[in-house]
Amino acid sequence: MLLLARCLLVVLASSLLVCPGLACGPGRGFGKRRHPKKLTPLAYKQFIPNVAEKTLGASGRYEGKITRNSERFKELTPNYNPDIIFKDEENTGADRLMTQRCKDKLNALAISVMNQWPGVKLRVTEGWDEDGHHSEESLHYEGRAVDITTSDRDRNKYGLLARLAVEAGFDWVYYESKAHIHCSVKAENSVAAKSGGCFPGSATVHLEQGGTKLVKDLRPGDRVLAADDQGRLLYSDFLTFLDRDEGAKKVFYVIETREPRERLLLTAAHLLFVAPHNDSGAAGPASGPSALFASRVRPGQRVYVVAERGGDRRLLPAAVHSVTLREEAAGAYAPLTAHGTILINRVLASCYAVIEEHGWAHRAFAPFRLAHALLAALAPARTDAGGGGSVPAPQPAAEARGSGPASGIHWYSQLLYQIGTWLLDSETLHPLGMAVKSS
Secondary structure, three states: OHHHHHHHHHHHHHHHHHHHHHHHOOOOOOOOOOOOOOOOOOOOOOEEOOOOOOOOOOOOOOOOOOOOOOHHHHHOEEOOOOOEEEOOOOOOOHHHEEOHHHHHHHHHHHHHHHHHOOOOOEEEEEOOOOOOOOOOOOHHHHOOEEEEEEOOOOHHHHHHHHHHHHHHOOOEEEEEEOOEEEEEOOOOOOOOOOOOOOEOOOOEEEEOOOOEEEHHHOOEOEEEEEEOOOOOEEEEEEEEEEEEEEEEEEEEEEEEEOOOOOEEEEOOOEEEEEOOOOOOOOOHHHHOOEEEEHHHOOEOEEEEEEEEEOOEEEEEEEEEEEEEEEEEEEEEEEEEEOOOEEEEOOEEEEEEEOEOOHHHHHHHOHHHHHHHHHHHHHOOOEEOOOOOOEEOOOOOHHHHOOOOOOOEEOHHHHHHHHHHHHHOOOOOEOOOOOOOOOO
16 A cells, blocks of 8 residues: 555656656647647737736836946847847937847847838837836836837738737737837846846755755755754755756856855845844844845845854854846756755855745745655665665655756746746736746
8 A cells, every 4th residue: 555655646746747848848749730820910009918017927027227327237238130220319329229138039020020021121219218208117228128110110010010029029018009019028137038046056055964065966865054934053954956957057146245254146036034124143033034035135234144153153144245236157056945945155045036925935835845755754765685774765756867856947836936926916026037936
């Protein structure tokens, strides 16, 4: 009976993990070859997707105006595509400036326009706005939006032009006016664009048996330094990676503390614990920390680091000295521990991302932790008949197929993300990250 139960659990886990892979695998897939999609023009005032522009399901939250002398100006890149006509009323080249994601989608659309109407080009009437001509919090101020027409200005084409923009991959398309189509994209460091909620492979964790280990080398059975909900340091079981991509080149926020000096790299949508103003350092996170997205942490706030005082190791708040917007590093790893926290480079971080509620995320993973515990209980270490030694318990199906945890985004994280987009508002979910999908 025990063997049967074990087999059923393994089959269930394997099916859940393998099915998504089949759906996304290479080749033509199942069934007949699909016919070319029939393009249906958008109706006047229609927008796709059918949600507000600055929500998670579309282009995401407004992040702030970009000016020529701001740090973020380097996020904009000029578009000199000869197949696109830029109106450039201001004669400053501003309409040519946009984020790389916006540029990529616009260039793809330009090809579609020429294929659809030979001799006609794509025309941009508004791009990045530095003069305040748009409504408050317009994505034009970030170079994430463009207003477009065709070069012949034939308004009968605009409905189909909007559909072509949807097909080109713009994150939100709106048949806004009889005179133009409005298109926008997610922020450049969104999950859909570049990153999720992870740490680089060079990040280190502290092991129970002593010493440190690179996060990329973690394996089930490792116990790493973490903290409980009372702010007490402890060692917690490493369960799996919620996201694991060895070859990725991701963009990370670099957060450096003043005293003691520590340096942590993590992606925008990952959660980091920030101490309240009244925290004296005596109690650690128990006194009421906030879990903030890394992109919201600012110099002067305090994060928790491991410190030695009187021979005792404890968590103490340390002031953030600097927050560097971006640094590219190799690999992306989102480790999950049984306690939902982890010390990375001696800084306390959550294992979760995208939802700015650490407690909610940890409770959402309770079924996963329970299933993991049941699998471990049903597969206890057995005695090696040959030498009387102990043989480790089998690992979950996804991790038993190779030398370590499976690559890619964990199926449970993807499931929670989808549920989150249905149930939670955009103020709770990070506009740049994929739910607990990344970390």
